[in-house]
Amino acid sequence: MVPAHIVSQPWPWPHTPNHLAMFALAVRRRDRREAIGQVVRTIVAAPGSARVPQSVVTGEPEIEG
Template identity: 40%
Template structure:
């Protein structure tokens, strides 16, 4: 079994771009855009334990800042367990990571991320990850 430990360069670049866009949006006080960039970072990073947990940690902090207890609790659970799925390539492909969506629900991958995530198993109805 192959473990998803190291994030390839093209994923790092895309993930870091979304995180920077998130930070820029926060500095402009554009919370809606900031949240969308966090969700996009999650879609990219969820295949790898450290960035997956990092996106949930940022969502946790965002929820704390907004006083959104549902989001805080949801992110706490996701931080505690999500990295395990990443490690073993068992994630809900396309899931945005928000506490407002079911934790194990696969979701459509945004059009502009499909080239990067071309090896994602989008046919699965449950937990999957990269195609073998």
């Protein structure tokens, strides 16, 4: 699940469902702290992922020009 989350960060639509899946896993494990954290992350995932620079995901610098 973590690799899918990292790869999807620059795109809001795939990124948000990853947080929903992590929320569902936290609920199944009865991990209240993680579930609450995923609710917050799900709320900010879509607008936040639209603002993540590609260099954060790939580790390569962005080329301006």
